Amino acid sequence: MSALLMRETDRLERRVLGAIEFLDATTRTRVDTPLDVRMDGARLLRNRRGLYVITHAEHPLLALHADAFETAPVQPVLGSVAFTLLVDDRSGRYLPRSVAVTLPRDPAPANAGSPASLFRPIEVPLYPAATAPVGLNWSVLRVAVRDSTSGDALGGVLLIVTSGGNTLARGLSDWRGAALVAVPGVPVTTWSETPAAVTVNEINAQIEGVFPGSGGTRISAAQLSSGRAPLALPQIDPEVVESQRAALPRSTQAVTLATGRRQSLFLVLALP
Known part of the structure; x- marks a missing residue:
């Protein structure tokens, strides 16, 4: 039986720069409903887990991170590039807010437990509107x-x-x-x-x-x-x-x- 020959015709590999997780400020549970999320100078993609992944940032040095896998670039310094993220809930349950996001995140696997780690999403609490539902015993x-x-x-x-x-x-x-x-x-x-x-x-x-x-x-x-x-x-x-x-x-x-x-x-x- 002849071996099956496979030829690679295309490859798409990219390193993401981070992810945002929106939480209900009262219950600390994830907000799963779609939100209007914008970050000037960056692109975000909502994945199946409801995280908003930062896939690209328009910064000359951060662009180098997209194609670096085994060793991340040493520049820019961790957390030295600031972006402003704006989030709005069109359903009206949560109030709009802004978030200061700093990149790049720490890519070291040994530091995966750190809040600044690339392997942990940035947690952003969303605050309820005045008409939001409340718990019985709150x-x-x-x-x-x-x-x-x-x-x-x-x-x-x-x-x-x-x-x-x-x-x-x-x-x-x-x-x-x-x-x-x-x-x-x-x-x-x-x-x-x-x-x-x-x-x-x-x-x-x-x-x-x-x-x-x-x-x-x-x-x-x-x-x-x-x-x-x-x-x-x-x-x-x-x-x-x-x-x-x-x-x-x-x-x-x-x-x-x-x-x-x-x-x-x-x-x-x-x-x-």
């Missing part, structure tokens, strides 16, 4: 964010719920200044901090609102009542805002959380 805060002087509705405000030095949840306000912050996992009963009681069914917390340096919006009461959305919706990078919060306009308010409790509150910020 503690839910519905927040209206306003400017203290004008009463303008403030969009793109990062909301952070903390208790005892721990961050419990985060959220974003939309262009109407409306935000949904869901806090899952609040204990039905927990140990009391006061000597008179052994257990309690609620915990003391605080919610902090941080107005971004750019990307936030201010909408007057007249425009808000008309229902006319601005041409540019808030689209901020929450991680960047949180890292700069000490230098940005912010305000805090005490709240009490309990399993299954729904609360509505106003949060007022003084903007320059």
Whole structure:
């Protein structure tokens, strides 16, 4: 029997530059519904797992990575080339946001466990819109964010719920200044901090609102009542805002959380 002869006529091999995984900010589960994802200067492809793979970047040195397999180029330095990714959920369940992405990722197999590894997707939390569904046992805060002087509705405000030095949840306000912050996992009963009681069914917390340096919006009461959305919706990078919060306009308010409790509150910020 003669051996079967095969001839290679074409080969397509490319090294990808990374992947993005979008997560529900409340449940930390993957967002499987298709999203509108754009990154200037790069091409992305959604694969069957729901990851958005960075297949190409328009940078002269990063282009060399596409065809390098056994040994990755030493230039540019890891994480030295910055891109801005924009994501929008057309279904309206999640709010739009931006993400700072730095390339190249670490290609060393020995470092596969590192968050900066090429073999791990970049995790990006998406924050729920004010009308998003909530869990039965979550503690839910519905927040209206306003400017203290004008009463303008403030969009793109990062909301952070903390208790005892721990961050419990985060959220974003939309262009109407409306935000949904869901806090899952609040204990039905927990140990009391006061000597008179052994257990309690609620915990003391605080919610902090941080107005971004750019990307936030201010909408007057007249425009808000008309229902006319601005041409540019808030689209901020929450991680960047949180890292700069000490230098940005912010305000805090005490709240009490309990399993299954729904609360509505106003949060007022003084903007320059």
